[in-house]
Amino acid sequence: MNTQHEMPNFDLKKAKSILILGAIALFVIFLFSKSMFVTIHATERAVIFRQFSTGLDKDHIYSPGFEVVAPWNKLHVFNVAEQTKEETMDVLDKNGLSVNIDVTVRFNPIYNKIGYLYEKFEMDYVSLLVVPEIRSVVRQVAGRYTAEEIYSTKRSEVELAIITEAGAKLKDNNVDMKALLIRSIKLPNDIKQAIENKLKQQQEALAYRFKLEKEKSEAERKRIAAEGESAANKIINNSLTPQLLKMRGIEATLELSKSKNTKTIIIGSGKDGMPLILGGN
Numbered sequence: 001m002n003t004q005h006e007m008p009n010f011d012l013k014k015a016k017s018i019l020i021l022g023a024i025a026l027f028v029i030f031l032f033s034k035s036m037f038v039t040i041h042a043t044e045r046a047v048i049f050r051q052f053s054t055g056l057d058k059d060h061i062y063s064p065g066f067e068v069v070a071p072w073n074k075l076h077v078f079n080v081a082e083q084t085k086e087e088t089m090d091v092l093d094k095n096g097l098s099v100n101i102d103v104t105v106r107f108n109p110i111y112n113k114i115g116y117l118y119e120k121f122e123m124d125y126v127s128l129l130v131v132p133e134i135r136s137v138v139r140q141v142a143g144r145y146t147a148e149e150i151y152s153t154k155r156s157e158v159e160l161a162i163i164t165e166a167g168a169k170l171k172d173n174n175v176d177m178k179a180l181l182i183r184s185i186k187l188p189n190d191i192k193q194a195i196e197n198k199l200k201q202q203q204e205a206l207a208y209r210f211k212l213e214k215e216k217s218e219a220e221r222k223r224i225a226a227e228g229e230s231a232a233n234k235i236i237n238n239s240l241t242p243q244l245l246k247m248r249g250i251e252a253t254l255e256l257s258k259s260k261n262t263k264t265i266i267i268g269s270g271k272d273g274m275p276l277i278l279g280g281n
Contacts, residue, residue, distance in 0.1 A: 038067045043081035047115040049074045058115025076123065078114045082106055082178055085126065089135055091142040099147050100186035105134050105166070106178040113174035120173065129173055134180070137166040151185050158182070 040046050046062035049055065050073050062075065069075050088102045107130060109117050121128045141161045142150060150158050159182050167177040 036069055036071055038069055038075050038077070040064045040067060040077060043079060044077050045080050045111055045114055046075045046077040047118055049076065056115065056119060058119060061112055061114065076118055078109055078117075078123070080108055080111055080114070082108045083126070085130060085134075086183075087131060087134055087138075089138060091139045093145060093147045093150060094143055095146055097147045097191065098188070099142060099150055100184075101138055101142065101150075101182060102184040102186075103134065103138060103162070103180060103182050105130070105180045107170065107175055108178070110171075110174045110176050117174045125173075125175065130170065130175060133169045133173075134166055137162055137169065141165065147187055147191060151187055155182065155185070 038046070040062055042064050044064060046067070048057050048060065048062070048069065050057065052072060067075060084104060084106050086102070086104050088100065090098055090100050093099055109125065117125055141158055144161075145154055145158055149155075159180070162182075163177075163180045166180060170177045
């Protein structure tokens with residue numbers, strides 16, 4: 001009789017245990033849901049750190065989608081979209097003059113290398129890698145030029161050198177630099193004014209030299225034209241012999257005699273013997 005009454009009690013205890021275990025499981029899932037259920041968006045990639053087994057899996061990259069991760073593992077999600085960073089810094093030119101340079105750099109981590117990026121810099125690669133490298137390269141490059149060259153005459157060369165050197169260093173550390181732009185260069189007012197005055201004088205000198213060259217070219221053109229005209233006249237004068245002039249006069253007289261207008265033609269008897277035409281309408 002007692003056995004029949006104990007069976008329902010045993011089933012009830014078992015049910016309670018299952019309910020308690022289920023509640024605990026739900027609580028654990030709720031507690032760790034943020035780390036267990038991860039959505040990787042289109043502009044993101046991720047790597048996993050397995051605390052109790054293989055550690056950081058650098059070569060397996062998680063693509064966009066939904067992932068379920070054990071609560072004792074950690075999925076590190078990287079933003080791989082192109083990012084922009086602006087930096088303003090004071091640097092020294094080759095003569096020790098202070099120059100303020102404002103740059104903008106565009107970059108993103110190399111997708112399939114974020115595991116290696118995390119291994120060296122964790123998630124803080126922008127402040128630990130990108131910013132220091134950009135600032136270092138800008139200082140190194142600026143130190144090879146004068147303030148005037150940085151400010152005006154070799155600005156594009158300076159910019160290209162920074163892009164080339166900074167880009168190579170970032171790529172070695174698994175970051176792809178898309179572009180770098182020098183937004184502004186500021187000098188002390190007196191130095192800036194001196195450089196601008198010098199540039200203005202150089203432009204004026206170039207303009208004056210251009211004007212002289214133009215006038216010289218025009219004078220040369222006129223000289224050549226005059227020489228050509230003189231040579232042509234000389235050739236014509238040398239070809240106008242008395243016999244030729246007499247023949248041309250006779251030809252002209254014959255043409256005039258054919259005219260319907262009334263005229264009188266007197267045959268000359270002078271040195272040239274040229275006819276003389278009188279009258280006519």
